[in-house]
Amino acid sequence: MSLRLTGADLQHANGVHALRGVDLAIAAGERVAVIGPSGAGKSSLLALLASALQPGGGSVELLGENPWQLSARARQQLRARIGLIHQAPPLPPRQRVVTAVLAGKLGQWGLGKSLFNLLHPVDIPGARDVLARLDLADKLFAQCQQLSGGQLQRVGIARALYQDPELLLADEPVSAMDPVLADHTLSVLCRHAEARGVTLVASLHAVDLALAHFPRIVGVREGRIAFDCPANEVTRELLDALYANEQLVSPQAPAVTLTLQIPRC
Amino acid sequence: MLSRDNRDPAALPRLLLTVLAVALLWPGIQLAELNPGVLLAADSRSEMGRFVAGFWPPAHTPDFLDLLLQATLQTLAIATAGMALALLVAIPAGLAASRALSLSAASRGGRPSAFGQALRWPVRGLLIFLRSVPEIVWALLFVRAVGLGPTAGVLAIAITYAGMLGKVYAEILESVDQRPMHALLQGGSGRLAAFVYGLLPNAAAELTSYTVYRWECAIRASVVMGFVGAGGLGQQIDLSLRMFAGGEVASMLLTFLLLVLLADALSRVLRGRLA
Numbered sequence: 001m002s003l004r005l006t007g008a009d010l011q012h013a014n015g016v017h018a019l020r021g022v023d024l025a026i027a028a029g030e031r032v033a034v035i036g037p038s039g040a041g042k043s044s045l046l047a048l049l050a051s052a053l054q055p056g057g058g059s060v061e062l063l064g065e066n067p068w069q070l071s072a073r074a075r076q077q078l079r080a081r082i083g084l085i086h087q088a089p090p091l092p093p094r095q096r097v098v099t100a101v102l103a104g105k106l107g108q109w110g111l112g113k114s115l116f117n118l119l120h121p122v123d124i125p126g127a128r129d130v131l132a133r134l135d136l137a138d139k140l141f142a143q144c145q146q147l148s149g150g151q152l153q154r155v156g157i158a159r160a161l162y163q164d165p166e167l168l169l170a171d172e173p174v175s176a177m178d179p180v181l182a183d184h185t186l187s188v189l190c191r192h193a194e195a196r197g198v199t200l201v202a203s204l205h206a207v208d209l210a211l212a213h214f215p216r217i218v219g220v221r222e223g224r225i226a227f228d229c230p231a232n233e234v235t236r237e238l239l240d241a242l243y244a245n246e247q248l249v250s251p252q253a254p255a256v257t258l259t260l261q262i263p264r265c
Numbered sequence: 266m267l268s269r270d271n272r273d274p275a276a277l278p279r280l281l282l283t284v285l286a287v288a289l290l291w292p293g294i295q296l297a298e299l300n301p302g303v304l305l306a307a308d309s310r311s312e313m314g315r316f317v318a319g320f321w322p323p324a325h326t327p328d329f330l331d332l333l334l335q336a337t338l339q340t341l342a343i344a345t346a347g348m349a350l351a352l353l354v355a356i357p358a359g360l361a362a363s364r365a366l367s368l369s370a371a372s373r374g375g376r377p378s379a380f381g382q383a384l385r386w387p388v389r390g391l392l393i394f395l396r397s398v399p400e401i402v403w404a405l406l407f408v409r410a411v412g413l414g415p416t417a418g419v420l421a422i423a424i425t426y427a428g429m430l431g432k433v434y435a436e437i438l439e440s441v442d443q444r445p446m447h448a449l450l451q452g453g454s455g456r457l458a459a460f461v462y463g464l465l466p467n468a469a470a471e472l473t474s475y476t477v478y479r480w481e482c483a484i485r486a487s488v489v490m491g492f493v494g495a496g497g498l499g500q501q502i503d504l505s506l507r508m509f510a511g512g513e514v515a516s517m518l519l520t521f522l523l524l525v526l527l528a529d530a531l532s533r534v535l536r537g538r539l540a
C-alpha cells in the first residue's frame with residue numbers, strides 16, 4: 001500500500017474546513033486522478049498526501065510510515081521520497097531554470113553539494129534531459145521570470161521528475177497549458193510513472209484529460225470523497241452530481257447577508 | 266455624499282488614527298523644546314555666520330591633503346573592519362532569529378511552532394542588547410580598555426551593528442515570498458539548502474542594499490567616535506574645530522560627501538546586478 005488516509009480531517013488556519021473524514025487507499029504503482037469543483041478540497045487532499053500539512057484528525061500513512069509520528073529529520077527523509085508538483089510552481093523569479101530543476105534533489109544531497117551546485121550546476125545533462133522530455137530544453141539557462149505560466153508549470157514538473165520520487169503528486173499540473181501540450185505533458189507524467197513503478201496522484205479540472213490518462217478517478221466535493229471508481233465506470237450522472245452548482249443555477253436566490261470582518265485601516 | 270454606495274468602512278478609523286497621531290506628536294514637540302525662532306535671533310545669526318564664513322576656502326595644502334588621505338583611509342578601514350566583524354555575528358544570529366527559517370511553519374500555514382518561537386527569543390534578546398547601547402558608549406568603554414585609536418572604533422561598530430544587521434536581516438527574510446522555501450522544505454530539503462535556493466534569490470537585493478547603507482552609516486559613526494579618540498577623520502575634525510581651522514573642517518566635510526556618494530553608487534551597482 002503506497003498511501004492510506006483514514007478519517008482524515010483538515011481545517012486551515014483561516015477556519016475553512018477543507019476535508020472531512022476522508023478515507024482513501026492507493027496501492028503502489030497506481031495512477032489516480034482527483035476531480036471536483038473549485039474549492040472542493042483537491043489541493044488540500046494533495047497537500048495532506050505530500051505531508052505538507054498535518055491532518056487535524058484521522059491518520060495518514062505514506063510509503064508505509066506515518067509522517068507525523070516521525071522525528072523532524074526522519075520526516076524530511078520521507079518527504080524527499082515524495083514529489084509534489086504545484087499548480088503555480090513557487091520559483092524565485094531570478095533563479096535560473098537549471099538551478100530550479102536541480103533543486104529537486106536537495107532532499108537527497110548534502111549541504112556541501114547543494115551549495116556547490118549554486119556556484120556551478122553539478123548535473124547539467126540530467127536537467128537538460130528532463131527538460132527535453134517536456135520540450136523545454138532550450139530554456140535551460142533562462143531565468144524563471146522570462147517564462148510563461150505554462151512553461152513555468154513544466155519547469156515545476158521537470159523538478160519533480162528530476163527528484164525521482166516514489167510517490168508523485170500533481171496539483172493541477174497542466175492548468176496553464178494549451179490542450180495539445182496538456183495532453184502531451186500528462187502522457188509524459190504517466191509514462192514516467194509506469195516505467196519507474198511510481199504511484200501518481202494528480203488533481204485535474206479537465207475531466208476528459210482525467211478519463212483519458214488515468215485508470216482510476218476520485219471525485220471530491222465539499223471536502224468529502226463523492227465517488228471512487230475505475231475510469232470506465234464514471235457516468236454522466238456522477239459527473240453532473242459532482243459539479244452541480246446550486247448558486248449558479250438559481251441566480252435570483254436571496255442575497256446572502258455578508259458578515260465580513262471589516263479591515264481597521 | 267456618504268450614501269451607502271460609496272462609503273469606505275476604513276475611512277473613520279483612518280481619520281481617528283490621524284487625529285491620534287497628531288495628538289501624540291504635539292506634546293513630543295513641546296518636550297523636545299523645539300523652537301525654530303531661536304535660529305532667526307540676531308546674535309545667533311551673526312554667530313553662525315562667522316562660524317560658516319571661516320569654512321571658506323577649504324584647506325588644500327599638500328601636507329594637509331596627505332593627512333586628510335591618511336585619515337580617510339583610516340575611517341574607511343574602521344568602518345569596513347567593524348562591518349566585517351558585525352557580519353560574522355549578524356548573519357548566523359539573523360538566520361536563527363528569523364521565523365522564515367522555521368521548518369514547522371512550512372507545514373502549519375506559515376505559523377512556527379511555539380517551541381521554535383521560544384528558542385528564537387534568546388537570540389532576539391541578544392540582538393536587542395547589542396544594539397540598545399549606542400556605539401558612542403561602547404567606544405568610550407573600549408577607549409578605556411584598549412586605549413586611544415581605531416581598535417576601539419572597530420569594536421564599537423562591530424557590536425552595535427551586529428545587533429542592527431541581525432534584526433533587519435531576520436525581518437527582510439520574513440518579508441519576502443516564503444512559498445519557494447516552503448515548497449523545498451516540503452520536498453525534504455534541509456533548512457539551509459532551502460534558504461539559499463528558495464529565499465536568498467528573492468531577498469538578496471534588499472539584503473545587499475541594507476548592508477551597503479549600514480556601511481555608509483558605519484563611516485559616519487566612525488567619524489563621531491573619532492571625537493572621543495577612536496581615530497580616523499573624526500579625530501582630525503575634532504582637532505581642527507578646536508583650532509578654529511574652518512577651512513580644514515570644510516575639506517573634511519567635502520570628503521564625507523564624496524564617501525557617501527561612493528556608497529550610494531556602490532549600492533546602486535550591486536542592486537542592479539542582483540535585481
